Amino acid sequence: MPKDHGIGAPMKRREDVRFLTGRGVYTDDLALHGQAAAVFVRSTVAHGRIKSINPTKAAAMPGVLAIFTGEDFKDVGGNPAGWLINSRDGTPMREPKRPVLAHGKVRHVGDAYAAVIAETLSQAKDAAEQLADDSVIEELPAIVDMKAAVADATNRVHDEIPDNLCFDWGWIEDNRAAVDAAMKAAPHVVTLNLVNNRLVPNAMEPRASIGEYNPGTGDYKLTTTSQNPHLTRLLVAAFVLGIPENKLTVVAPDVGGGFGSKIYHYGEEALVLAAAKKLGRPVRWTAERSESFLTDAHGRDHVTKIELGCTKDGQILAIRTETLANVGAYLSNFSTATPTFLHGTLMAGPYKVPHVYVNVKTVFTNTAPVDAYRGAGRPEATFSLERVIDKMCRELNLDPFEVRRKNLLTPDQFPYTTPVGLVYDTGNYQATLDRAMAMADVAGFDKRAAASKARGKLRGMGLSTWIEACGIAPSHLVGILGSRVGLYDAATVRVNATGNLSVMVGAHSHGQGHETVFAQIVAEKLGVPESSVEIVHGDTSKIPFGMGSYGSRSLAVCGVAVTKAIDKIVAKGKKIAAHMLEASEGDITFEDGKFSVAGTDKAKTFGEIAFSAYVPHNYPLETLEPGLEETAFYDPANFTYPAGAYICEVEVDEGTGKVDVVAFHCADDFGNVMNPMVVEGQVHGGVGQGIGQALCEFTAYDENGQLLTGSYMDYPMPRAEDVPFYNVDYSCQTPCTHNPLGVKGCGEAGAIGSPPAVVNAVIDALHRGGHAHVTHIDMPVSPSRVWQAVNG
Amino acid sequence: MTKVSMTVNGRAVSGEVEGRTLLSSFLREGLGLTGTHVGCDTSQCGACVVHVDGQPVKSCTVFASDVAGAQVRTIEGMANADGSLGVIQQAFQDHHGLQCGFCTPGMVMSSAALLAENPKPTEAEVRHYLDGNICRCTGYHNIVKAVMAASGQDVSALAAE
Numbered sequence: 001m002p003k004d005h006g007i008g009a010p011m012k013r014r015e016d017v018r019f020l021t022g023r024g025v026y027t028d029d030l031a032l033h034g035q036a037a038a039v040f041v042r043s044t045v046a047h048g049r050i051k052s053i054n055p056t057k058a059a060a061m062p063g064v065l066a067i068f069t070g071e072d073f074k075d076v077g078g079n080p081a082g083w084l085i086n087s088r089d090g091t092p093m094r095e096p097k098r099p100v101l102a103h104g105k106v107r108h109v110g111d112a113y114a115a116v117i118a119e120t121l122s123q124a125k126d127a128a129e130q131l132a133d134d135s136v137i138e139e140l141p142a143i144v145d146m147k148a149a150v151a152d153a154t155n156r157v158h159d160e161i162p163d164n165l166c167f168d169w170g171w172i173e174d175n176r177a178a179v180d181a182a183m184k185a186a187p188h189v190v191t192l193n194l195v196n197n198r199l200v201p202n203a204m205e206p207r208a209s210i211g212e213y214n215p216g217t218g219d220y221k222l223t224t225t226s227q228n229p230h231l232t233r234l235l236v237a238a239f240v241l242g243i244p245e246n247k248l249t250v251v252a253p254d255v256g257g258g259f260g261s262k263i264y265h266y267g268e269e270a271l272v273l274a275a276a277k278k279l280g281r282p283v284r285w286t287a288e289r290s291e292s293f294l295t296d297a298h299g300r301d302h303v304t305k306i307e308l309g310c311t312k313d314g315q316i317l318a319i320r321t322e323t324l325a326n327v328g329a330y331l332s333n334f335s336t337a338t339p340t341f342l343h344g345t346l347m348a349g350p351y352k353v354p355h356v357y358v359n360v361k362t363v364f365t366n367t368a369p370v371d372a373y374r375g376a377g378r379p380e381a382t383f384s385l386e387r388v389i390d391k392m393c394r395e396l397n398l399d400p401f402e403v404r405r406k407n408l409l410t411p412d413q414f415p416y417t418t419p420v421g422l423v424y425d426t427g428n429y430q431a432t433l434d435r436a437m438a439m440a441d442v443a444g445f446d447k448r449a450a451a452s453k454a455r456g457k458l459r460g461m462g463l464s465t466w467i468e469a470c471g472i473a474p475s476h477l478v479g480i481l482g483s484r485v486g487l488y489d490a491a492t493v494r495v496n497a498t499g500n501l502s503v504m505v506g507a508h509s510h511g512q513g514h515e516t517v518f519a520q521i522v523a524e525k526l527g528v529p530e531s532s533v534e535i536v537h538g539d540t541s542k543i544p545f546g547m548g549s550y551g552s553r554s555l556a557v558c559g560v561a562v563t564k565a566i567d568k569i570v571a572k573g574k575k576i577a578a579h580m581l582e583a584s585e586g587d588i589t590f591e592d593g594k595f596s597v598a599g600t601d602k603a604k605t606f607g608e609i610a611f612s613a614y615v616p617h618n619y620p621l622e623t624l625e626p627g628l629e630e631t632a633f634y635d636p637a638n639f640t641y642p643a644g645a646y647i648c649e650v651e652v653d654e655g656t657g658k659v660d661v662v663a664f665h666c667a668d669d670f671g672n673v674m675n676p677m678v679v680e681g682q683v684h685g686g687v688g689q690g691i692g693q694a695l696c697e698f699t700a701y702d703e704n705g706q707l708l709t710g711s712y713m714d715y716p717m718p719r720a721e722d723v724p725f726y727n728v729d730y731s732c733q734t735p736c737t738h739n740p741l742g743v744k745g746c747g748e749a750g751a752i753g754s755p756p757a758v759v760n761a762v763i764d765a766l767h768r769g770g771h772a773h774v775t776h777i778d779m780p781v782s783p784s785r786v787w788q789a790v791n792g
Numbered sequence: 793m794t795k796v797s798m799t800v801n802g803r804a805v806s807g808e809v810e811g812r813t814l815l816s817s818f819l820r821e822g823l824g825l826t827g828t829h830v831g832c833d834t835s836q837c838g839a840c841v842v843h844v845d846g847q848p849v850k851s852c853t854v855f856a857s858d859v860a861g862a863q864v865r866t867i868e869g870m871a872n873a874d875g876s877l878g879v880i881q882q883a884f885q886d887h888h889g890l891q892c893g894f895c896t897p898g899m900v901m902s903s904a905a906l907l908a909e910n911p912k913p914t915e916a917e918v919r920h921y922l923d924g925n926i927c928r929c930t931g932y933h934n935i936v937k938a939v940m941a942a943s944g945q946d947v948s949a950l951a952a953e
Contacts, residue, residue: 012885012888013888015893016884016885017885019890019893020867020870020877020893021877021881022825022827022828022867022897023827023868024827026829029820029826031821031824122812203892203894204837204892204895205892205894254892256831256892256893257891257894259928289831289833289837290833511891513891677888681891681929681930684933685891685928685929687931688930689928691931711832712832712837718931718932719919719923719926719932720918720919720925720927720932720936721919721920721923723933725933726931750931
């Protein structure tokens, strides 16, 4: 029988009840007394010089309370990049200021250059339209294509950056010559040019922010759609507006998905705070979906050349990549880390590859900022690697399963130091490969392919064996790599006088189910029912300073902080119990919610100890403080390394080019699993997004920098009909060796492992159908692209 | 401004609206029924689905004044009389058919409309019917499973093919 509660139980989520009854509270659901509405005036051109903004008419329109332009913020700080990356020659990256509102120039369609505050949303919209009419913006040539951006020194996104280059990064630069030599000496070299398609994250809840200011206290409050309220507070208070952190509370209430796009601080958050202060009343803004498309940080957008040197029997000898990575018009907070340390460090994959070198040139363009989106750098690395290995198998006529097996690290090789700077602590990649092959019934493929053929379809099977670096991140390491923040997390466990618990966590749940899963951990460790544990998150006035949720870090970093705080609670409880039971502290054991004197039947329940801590009549007050509340910060010693094997089967319609994913099998190693139901859900969602990237999602800017795919009518996200049921298994478990829960994280795996499995399957189908000339199709592998590849 | 009256979740309500006031705005801002969400403004995502006279409707694309006199049902009206989750809501919880919860009200309302007209839908029928409801979190697996379970079908062995 599976457990019905505690660690490892598939407990139903407590948060579901409010979401299923319409009682969730998202930012836009809040109505505040005296609230005013903000509407942004956004650039309709990709690149332009602001000549004049005349607010006279707009300011006189009904209900208008205030108008802001870039001029109002020119003396405050900019929204900073969180990582400083140095170029190969040692020079620091170019770091243009990212203002609250555009000043001087607009740099992408949607770049806000003014804001109107009015009594009602309709009045603000009407006045914003007038203000746009009364603004003169001289259009400049748009810089859209990355190669052209680097080649053209006269046309600049930022006037002070001559070649539109943010940095030219080499990893690891000292190894470059050795990698070049190994590549030259390799008996066979495979080359693949590919595009990792630009994606729009599209959390279903659009971004929204409400600013409040109390003139009587000088306190600010920002309610916002954030994955990390403390990080947002730090950025908006310390870097942008210059508000003391202690005078700003940031609340991220229920948040409707993030996928990376809500990690970052955006100018709208600073604007509503500044406007609230000016007006002395709450100011709110909620994005329309078209604003989300234009201004949420996008993901991916790499143009890559990958070369793989190998023996004729498929032993990988060297890997070398050159990538152009788009950062868009401004540096979003994680934008410089994503194509570098979250990408280059994964380029050895789960394989023993002696020589790896990665070069990334990061380019400014007149497009929306690009930053981390589910997987963040790791999907890009995995896609390049798994596609080039697949190409190697075709060129050398090798079996893709056996080639993976030959190159995978073996369990006796851990800890393993990769040539790109990571130390994998543990894993069993053969086990997940075996498991996936069994799940997919690889041996039965030919029969299924024959059945597909009888239906007029080409069937193909694609494999991806992947690894990721999660549990972001060890601060000492990321500090060396250029991070300007630490990446620990924190938890406070407050035992209340009546024995129930309030647990305040730095992680933020925007779909992941922390309220349920963290309660399971607390309940298991303290021997109390889950129903007596409340998980509090998302409010800087309540929680300790944690860094939020992204990078599959909630459990592997914050979850561990929770257990560390519980350890302190138990240690203090033992002291209290020793006093109450007149025993020595060393003789007290804690098990199943009871503090006992070892070898006797003398015991106190957890509830009795809690009560004693708050009503300390019989209590060692001379040596011990009353109360039972502990905080722990946890900074991981290493990344965690989830890994797995994914097998996809597709059917391709040769006549139309349409691809259907007919089976998807995932064998994942996440280490220990806290709630299998939640883990499966995370994998489903990640794979769904990965299939979206592989088959349909496409962000198109035209040569003028106009976003052509700016609504759900143009940007095709997967619908229920576009995906199959997924077959998910997490039974191969090599617990993480450096955190006490033995967990690795599961949030991004699906989005990392799935795109190459899908594309490999399509290529396989086409080859089986006699279209051996098709060696690669860029994502999204849409019907038109497949048809053109087949018939081209 | 004109006065509009309708019945929402069995309760007679009325309010002053502009001609351009959308049903979703009237529900959210006028009545404080914020369970109905607006995700796209273009009737693509389905987070705003409510029932008007028993039919599923995307409330972000309907004027409040156009449904004067109608019977409107929202996610807040889907629980049992004693406050416990209704069959579809319970199936969504049992099968983890939601994550961030933002698309969920629309998913539940569309699923209820589906099951009202087709009490035992096949997997393909569920997927087809929910084509107008986008979820970014679940990959749809557990939503489809939940809807089929709510219809009384055994979903224990569902997988691809």
